[in-house]
Amino acid sequence: MRPARLSVVTAVATAAALAAVTGCTEKSSAKGGDRVVEVTATDDECEVSRKEFPAGHVELAIANKGSKVTEVYLLFPDDRVVTERENIGPGTTQHVTAEVKPGDYRIACKPGMKGKGIRQTVRATGGTATGGTAERDPRLDKAVADYRAYVQRQAGETLPLAETFAKAVEDGDLEAAKKAYAPSRIGWERTEPVAESFGDIDPKVDVREDGLEDGQDPATDWTGWHRLEKALWQEGKIGAREKQLAGRLITDLKDWRERVGKADITPTSMANGAKELLDEVATGKVTGEEERYSHTDLVDFKANVEGAQKSYELLKPVARENDPALVRDLDRQFAALNALLDKYRADRTSYDFTSYDKVGKADRKELSDAVNALAEPLSKLAAAVVK
Template sequence: MHTRRPLIIAAAVATAAFTLTGCVPNAGTGEAAALTVDSGADSCAVSADTAASGPITFTVTNSGDQVTEFYVLAENKLSIVGEVENIAPGASRDLTLVAQPGEYFTVCKPGMVGAGIGTTPFTVTGESVEANADDAEAEDAAVASYTAYVKSQAAELLPQVQEFVDAYVAGEDAEAKRLFPLARVSYERIEPTAEQFGDLDPSIDYRKPGAEAEGLPFTGFHRIEMDLWLDAAAENYPDEKIVALTPAERATLGEQLVTDITSLYDLVHSDDFTLSLSDITNGAIGLLDEIAAPDGKLPGEENEFAHTDLYDFTANVEGAQVAYEAVRDIAAAKGDEGAELTKTLDTQFAAMLELLATYGDYEGGFVDYSTVDQNARNELGAQLNALSEPLSQLTHTVLGVSAA
C-alpha cells in the first residue's frame, strides 16, 4: 500500500480541537491556507486540489437541499483524517487541519448516507511538519478519527444492503448474487463494533451452525445466501430438506436485515456512542481473528454457499489496517519497540493486501474461493500469520497492556 504520514487534525469542526499525532505548536503559529468547498446536490467542488504542508482551513458551504458532510480521506480512501458534519442547507462550517505532505482525497456526503460524491485527489506538498506529541491529544484524535470511520462505513452500508435486499425480494436472483458480497464489505470492515451491540451481529451475520447452536433464528446475510445458492445448501446439508423460501418469506427476511442494519446505523450515530483506544486496537486484532477462525474466511466457511470469502477476507484486512493507522503514530512514539513494530506492520499490511489483490478486487470481482487450492490457502495463511503476530502486540504497545 503506502507509507505516507497522515494529516494531523488540528480541528475537526469549528468548535472541537484535537490532533491525530500530537500537538503541533510549530505548525499552528502560521496563518492557515484558506480553501473553499461547495457541497451541492450532486457535486463537491474544492477550490484547489493542492496545498502546502501546515495549517489548512476548508470552508464548506452547503448549496444543496440536504444536510451534508465533508471529509478528507487518507490515500487508501478509507481512513478519515478530517471531517465536518451536520452542515445544514445554506450553512457553512470550517474544517481546519495541520497537514503533512502526502496524497489524500476530498469527498462530500449529501444526506450523510452512502459512499459520498465528488471524490477528488488532494495533494499536500512541502516539508514535514514537526510535531511534539501530547499523549492525551493524540489519543483523543485517534478515537475521533476511527469513530468517524465507523460512522462512515455504517452510512455506506445502509444503501448497499437496501439495494441487495430489493433485488432479492424482487426475485432478481442473478443481481442479488452479484450484490451479496459487495453489500457485506462495509460490515466486514467494522464488524467488531457491531458485535458490541448484543444480539445485532447474530441477527445480521450468524451462519447456520452458529445460530442453531445458540438456539437463535437463522436470519441475516447468510440465510439469504443459503436461499440464493440453494443447490450448494442442499449439498452441504444432505440430511436436511432444503427448500426455496416463498416471496413472502423473502420479504420478511429482507425487511429484518434492513431493520438490523438501520439499527446499527442509528446506534453508531447516536450521541452516546463512544469507542476507546482499546476498542480500536483490539478491534484490529479481532478482525484478523475473524479470518483465521475455524468457521472464518481462510478455511472457506464464512460464505459456505456463495464462496465469496475473498471479499470478506479483504474487507477484514482493510478494516484492521484503518484501525491500526488510527493509532499508528501513538505506537511509533513508544521508543524503539514502537518504531520497529510500526515498521513491521506497515510492511506486512502492504504484503497481505498485495497478495489478496492477485485474486481480484471489488470492482472486477474476486475468484470463487472454492477454486483456491490448499497450497494457495496455505500461502494466504502464512501471510496472515506474518501480519497477525505483530498486530497482536499493538494493544500492549499503545496502552501498555496485553490484548483482550
C-alpha cells in the first residue's frame, strides 16, 4: 500500500533514510537536456522547468525545497499513475525515469503526502513511446509481455485465496479468517505498483487507518484488508460490518483482476515498480506498521521482494548489456536479502514466517540494512534499461 501519512518527525527520518539509498545525488541519466524536467516542490508550489518534452524517455529531476516530506507523480489526465516517487524529504533530490507516449499529462506534487496535490499540465510531443524513430529492443517488448502475464496470473491466483478469507469472515469463523488472511495478500503485494497505478483501487483494499484522507471517517470510510485485520486481531470479533466489508473486498479485487490486463506497463514502469516495492518494505514492513495487528509483515516483505525480483529478472538481459556492474551488484544484494529472509521461515518454499512482533530490534536493523543495500542499486535499474 502507499505509505500512510507519518508524523513530521517520523516522516523526515524515514525520508532521510530512503534518500540515502535511492540515488538522491545521482546525476541526470536522461539523454539530452530536453528530456529532463526539473520539478521544484515546496509546501505550496510545484514548479516545472518545461511543460513540453519529446515523447519517449523522460527524467523527472525532483528537488524538495519545502519543509514537508513530499511525493511527486507523473499522471495521465484520468489520474492513472505513469510513475511516482514517494517520501522525498526536505532538502533532498531524487531522479526517476519514465517512458511516455505523445499526449497530455499532469505532474503533481503532494506536500505532506496527502490530497490530490499541486498540479502542472505538461505535454509529450512528437516522437514515439520509445524515445525516437527506432523500434524498442525486442527483448524489452518481451519483458513487458511476460510481466503483464505475471501480473494477470497473480491477480487470478489471489482471488480464490481472498474468497477463502472472505468466506471465513462471513461465516464468523475468527480462527479460519486469521489463517487465511496473509495468504490472501501475497499476489497483491507482489504486484502492488500496478494496482496503485489505477489510483482508486489501493485506497479501497489496502489502506491503513492512518492512511485515510482528511475528513474520512474510519467507521464508515475505512475498507479493505487492514480494516478486517484490526477486527480479527485487535477487536477479536466479526460483526455485521465486517461481514459486509468481506464481500466488498471481493468486489474490489474482482475489479482489480479485470483491470490489470489493461494496465499501462513499460520497461521503465517495471523498473520503477521494483524500486517502489523496496520502498514499501522500508516504510511499512521493516517498521512493523503494515501488519500492526496480525504481525504478518514478513509475508508481505517476502512478496514485495519477489515482485521486485521478477521485474528485475525480466529486464536483466538488457540491463546486463548496458551496465554489467549494476547487474552483479543487484544479483548479490537480492541473494543476500533472500538468504536473510529465509532465517525467518520454516523452509524456503513456505510462507510460514516468524510473527514480526517476535523479531527483535537488532534483527529488524539487519533487515533494514539489507533492504537499503538493495534499494540503492535498484534505483538505477530504469536508467540502465534505457541507455
